[in-house]
Amino acid sequence: MARNITMIEAITEAMAQEMERDDRVFVMGEDIGLSGGVFKATAGLYEKFGEERVLDTPLAEGNIIASAIGASMVGLRPIAEIQFADFITPAMESLVQQASKIRYRSAGGYGCSLTVRICCGGGTGGGLYHSQENASWFVHEPGLKVVMPSTAYDAKGLLLAAIRDPNPVLYFEHKKLYRTAKGDVPDGDYTVPIGKAEIRRQGRDMTIVTYGYMTGLCLEAAEQMAKNGVDAEVIDLRTLSPLDKDTVLESVRKTSKCLVVHEDKRTLGIGGEISAIIAEEAFDDLDGPIVRITGPDIPAIPFAPPLEHAWMVNTEKIVAGMEKLAAY
Amino acid sequence: MASKSGRAVAELETEKSENGRKGGNGRELMLGLYKMLVKCRMCDEKARILFRQGKYAGNFYSGVGQEATEVGAAYSLREDDWIAPSHRDWTSNIIKGAPLNLCFAQLFGKVTSPDRGKSTPAHMGYPPIHTITPASSIAGQLAVGTGVAFGLKKLRRDTVVVSFFGDGATSLGGFHEALNFAGVHKLPILYICQNNLWAESVPLRLQTALKDLSDRAKAYGFPGISVDGNDVMAVYDASTKAIARARAGEGPTFLECKTYRWYGHSEIDPAKYRTKEEVEAWKKRDPLVLFERVLRDKKLLTDESKANIAKEITQEINEAVEFAEQSPYPDASELADHIWAQE
Numbered sequence: 001m002a003r004n005i006t007m008i009e010a011i012t013e014a015m016a017q018e019m020e021r022d023d024r025v026f027v028m029g030e031d032i033g034l035s036g037g038v039f040k041a042t043a044g045l046y047e048k049f050g051e052e053r054v055l056d057t058p059l060a061e062g063n064i065i066a067s068a069i070g071a072s073m074v075g076l077r078p079i080a081e082i083q084f085a086d087f088i089t090p091a092m093e094s095l096v097q098q099a100s101k102i103r104y105r106s107a108g109g110y111g112c113s114l115t116v117r118i119c120c121g122g123g124t125g126g127g128l129y130h131s132q133e134n135a136s137w138f139v140h141e142p143g144l145k146v147v148m149p150s151t152a153y154d155a156k157g158l159l160l161a162a163i164r165d166p167n168p169v170l171y172f173e174h175k176k177l178y179r180t181a182k183g184d185v186p187d188g189d190y191t192v193p194i195g196k197a198e199i200r201r202q203g204r205d206m207t208i209v210t211y212g213y214m215t216g217l218c219l220e221a222a223e224q225m226a227k228n229g230v231d232a233e234v235i236d237l238r239t240l241s242p243l244d245k246d247t248v249l250e251s252v253r254k255t256s257k258c259l260v261v262h263e264d265k266r267t268l269g270i271g272g273e274i275s276a277i278i279a280e281e282a283f284d285d286l287d288g289p290i291v292r293i294t295g296p297d298i299p300a301i302p303f304a305p306p307l308e309h310a311w312m313v314n315t316e317k318i319v320a321g322m323e324k325l326a327a328y
Numbered sequence: 329m330a331s332k333s334g335r336a337v338a339e340l341e342t343e344k345s346e347n348g349r350k351g352g353n354g355r356e357l358m359l360g361l362y363k364m365l366v367k368c369r370m371c372d373e374k375a376r377i378l379f380r381q382g383k384y385a386g387n388f389y390s391g392v393g394q395e396a397t398e399v400g401a402a403y404s405l406r407e408d409d410w411i412a413p414s415h416r417d418w419t420s421n422i423i424k425g426a427p428l429n430l431c432f433a434q435l436f437g438k439v440t441s442p443d444r445g446k447s448t449p450a451h452m453g454y455p456p457i458h459t460i461t462p463a464s465s466i467a468g469q470l471a472v473g474t475g476v477a478f479g480l481k482k483l484r485r486d487t488v489v490v491s492f493f494g495d496g497a498t499s500l501g502g503f504h505e506a507l508n509f510a511g512v513h514k515l516p517i518l519y520i521c522q523n524n525l526w527a528e529s530v531p532l533r534l535q536t537a538l539k540d541l542s543d544r545a546k547a548y549g550f551p552g553i554s555v556d557g558n559d560v561m562a563v564y565d566a567s568t569k570a571i572a573r574a575r576a577g578e579g580p581t582f583l584e585c586k587t588y589r590w591y592g593h594s595e596i597d598p599a600k601y602r603t604k605e606e607v608e609a610w611k612k613r614d615p616l617v618l619f620e621r622v623l624r625d626k627k628l629l630t631d632e633s634k635a636n637i638a639k640e641i642t643q644e645i646n647e648a649v650e651f652a653e654q655s656p657y658p659d660a661s662e663l664a665d666h667i668w669a670q671e
Contacts, residue, residue, distance in 0.1 A: 026482070052482070058512060063471060063505035070475015073460075076482060093502060097465045098472055106453055106461035107444040108666040143667055166669035 029081025100143030157192030203233035288328030400563025412473025496527025514579030557585030
């Protein structure tokens, strides 16, 4: 049975249900137990499952991840939380030198069935260090899977898929979507496949490839442009790595035009990768350049509201990109 | 400094060791320790020779001079116990029971090595004996090993982890985070710090303000002990006590083993930053020679039995090297294998 719930409720539900179903699953991170998480993503779990399975860790992201890796090596299924993507940097050694490589360097002898939940994204006045969206760092790291849902339905299904995946999965949660992304979410067990994009809006005239918080903005922009006779297809990647390039290429071959939209900074953002793939594999199908609407190459999102607004991608900027592409 | 050889040996002669399958009575134990010291020494020296002969590329990180720290710490481990080795602990695999064939195949990067030639020569792990294939990241292994101990405790096992690392590793943030966590949760782990006074070419005085690295343990709320790392019985004695503590759920121990590596940081490091005098002084405290004296005093070793031990090990090594040389390299088609677990 489906109920209309928020993304964050869907996330909490996924963890609670999986912890019921599978004794090996436990949660660890800062402020996740007694406090239920700074956004309340783990609310109620400590009361229900106790400290043994809902652990408040020391303030040490590197150790949070390294301990979770080790625990997964003896058969447990940890869900480690990184409170803000901006604070994932102390965990780079653990993620990039250990989690992503331990299976490879041991030729499958050791593995890492770790799920890392990371709260990311800007647009809430969080400033330089509570707004970063740095998923692309990890897309560049073979051996890690990277997902970012945009709907409450996908949030629950992808998290369950991530926990059950025997590989390390980085699960990014956009803080702006926690309570604004609402939708029908089944109360039972289901998964959303990792590695599969979803077409949110069918269209003929251009393909918009996007993910996360930007998905909703792209759909708004598509509705606006539909009034001008431009019928856009909007693809929500859902998984950034492994990328579902088949869905993207099939769409681009149909529409002949592509706009990539991401909140993250421009240079070496995932838009660059998607553009290269399309240019390599669908060159003959293109009727216009691949346009990227992205965050700027500026060190961080500054605090003052006019500056934050100038930094963030919004519907107007997406519409401008669509108009540019529609002119071809 | 704890425990001199004489006292530990006297205790062992009259008691059965309760730790692990290699305990037995004092005499068996001492001979076993000695043989393992010799095996590690001979394998290590052979690994060096093979590298210098160009039989394998990359690099090798010799532990010659430090054997007692590894043998003393790991000898009594059970089959289910884990070791988190770093780059200088190739021989810890031997102590834990890895077949020599695999150890030498590892050096050569052959497909018959446990990681099918993926990891570098000295960075060996072998899952059936629970030695964790290390990254080169200093203290990275220690962090993952701490995680394994965390998992083992959650599973309510009495399995323990022994983590090997050097003086340099104790400066890294990851070291601090791991030990702090281990202290909070009384994890079943023994941290063996092989303080050989040099972190590659950086002397201890530039590494830390401390003289005894065991002082660091106080910050994490568990015991820190310093021992003579070249006295295998001292290391064994302190280690078995720490392992028993860990098994009983009493938490971690930090055991600083003061020792010295005879050769450079690696085989391409001439170690000119150290003085000849310092090296010679430590060579006079060769852990094998020191223990040999103890055994001879106890009439446990003669010229003949010593020669037999060496002969047996030489034979084993020669067969292993032959195996490694005859083994093929991995095929290029394996490049992208083993990135993902299949669901």
